[in-house]
Structure formats: structure tokens, C-alpha cells
Amino acid sequence: MARRLPPLFALKAFEATARLGSVTRAAEELGRTHGAVSKQIRALQEHAGTALFDKAGTGLRLSRQGEELLPAVAQALDHLEHAWLRMLDEARAPSVHVACSATFAMRWLVPHLAGFYRRHPGMRVRLSMTSAREIRHQGADLVVAWDRQSYPERDQARAIRVADVAFGPVCAPDYPVSVKGRRVSCETRIVHEHTSRAWNVWQDNADRKITSKAELSFPHTHLCIEAALSGLGVALVERRMVHDDLLAGRLVAPAQFVPFADGLAIVPASERADSPAANAFIAWMIDELEGG
Secondary structure (H helix, E strand, O other): OOOOOOOHHHHHHHHHHHHHOOHHHHHHHHOOOHHHHHHHHHHHHHHHOOOOEEEEOOEEEEOHHHHHHHHHHHHHHHHHHHHHHHHHHHHHOOEEEEEEEHHHHHHHHHHHHHHHHHHOOOOEEEEEEEOOOOOOOOOOOEEEEOOOOOOOHHHHHHOEEEEEEEEEEEEOOOOOEEEEOOEEEEEEEEEEOOOOHHHHHHHHHHOOEEEEEEEEEEOOHHHHHHHHHOOOOEEEEEHHHHHHHHHHOOOEOOOOOEEEEEEEEEEEOOHHHHOHHHHHHHHHHHHHHHOO
């Protein structure tokens, strides 16, 4: 049976206009004229037999029917784009799509990635960013994460542990921190907004108590690190993420780094998670992380 679908460009014009809130901006993004995009939207509305947009002053806003349609269209276009890009990647060379935090990508993965290409010159790694607040697979085959509390139980169960991790407090060399016995005191403790339990885990594992007069929170680990580098307080981070800063003396660790039981893991996220390229990446990660 033939599919009862409107033309693909009409759907693209609808999604871009809804997302950008403007036919003009949608036309610029799609590389078409304002008239061409308007024509496609009119054709789509005629095909649907209902208005998908309402006038809102000089702009447009989605009608009730448009609001119901948009998520399905956006998701379908995302899936189509991911499948197309994956096919192009595979056509050029075997590849694996990896999602990880921006901090891990910038401070460990990308600086070490040359080693993967030396070992597997015919393969390619495509990166996407995810976060503790919102797990965004972005069509990835593998997701790298150490905080997996918000992941579905199925994903937690099939996670592949690739390395031990150790977290500890760090701060600028001249930042005042008092360490007396099992108590660590500072003016300001820096907290990750979406993994705040990490400080409690560190205190339990280190058998220490940290007290502070104030807290400063950030939504991303790299911002917590930058805040510590700037002398704003004491941040709790994984040792590998600040290895170079500690060696260079830009940061100091006033109390010990302690292991976190969950470790760093790779979570399979697509049917291609068992491909030769994905397995090669996992094996390389394990070897590379063992070396630091």
C-alpha cells in the first residue's frame, strides 16, 4: 500500500518555520525563497484540510493542529537525518557515533583520539554531546557516562564498565582551604546542579566532612572546573578531567581522590553498538583509560 504522506520539503518547511518562528528565517536555513517556503506551507495546510499556523501580530504561531503535528515531524526528520548521516559515514569508512559530556570530550577523549586513529586508521568516530540533566543520545551508538542514576534500568544493566574513576576536591593554589583531621572547610563549595549527590558520595567514601559558608552551582562540569581555576571555590571532579591542571599547578587537591563504585561505563544505545567499529572503540577506550 502506498504511503499517504505529503512531500518531504513541505514537512521540512513546516518544521523549520515552527522551530524558528518565521518563514523568512526558515527560508534562509533551507536555502529557498520566502515565497517557496510559504507555498509549501500553504500546500501542506490544503493537503491537511486545516490551518497549521495562526497569525500572531506580524509573525506566526502554531495552531492546535500544528502543535500536535510538530513533535512527530521533528522526530521523523531527526531519525531520517541520523540514518542518512550514518549511511554517509559508513560509505566513507566504518564509523561509530559516540555521545559523551562536553567535559569528557574536551579534556580526555579528543586529546587521546589520535591513538584510536593510529590503531584503526580506516575507522572514524563521530561525537555528540550529552549531559547529566538530559540524556541526549542524538542517534549515537554508544554513550559514555559515569553518572547513570537517571538512566533506565535496562541501560544501567547493559552498561559496559571501561574504567575505575576517582573523584576529589580541587581548587586554585591560593584558595584558602582548611583540612583538619576528617574535616575540610572552605568559604565556597562548587556544586554540579544535576549531580549534587557526588559530594555526599565523596564524603562517605573518603570518610571526611566538608563544610562551607556558601555554595555556587553550575550546570556543566567544565564550568565547575573553570570556576575552581578562577578561585571561586572548591569543586569536586574526576581526576582525569584535571590531570593536566594538577601537573601544571593550576589546581591543587587539598584532600584525597577516592574511587566511586559505579566507575566509567559505555552504554549501548543503538543496534550498531555491536558493530566492528563500536567494539574497536570500546576495546581502545579500555586500553587507553588503563594508561591514564
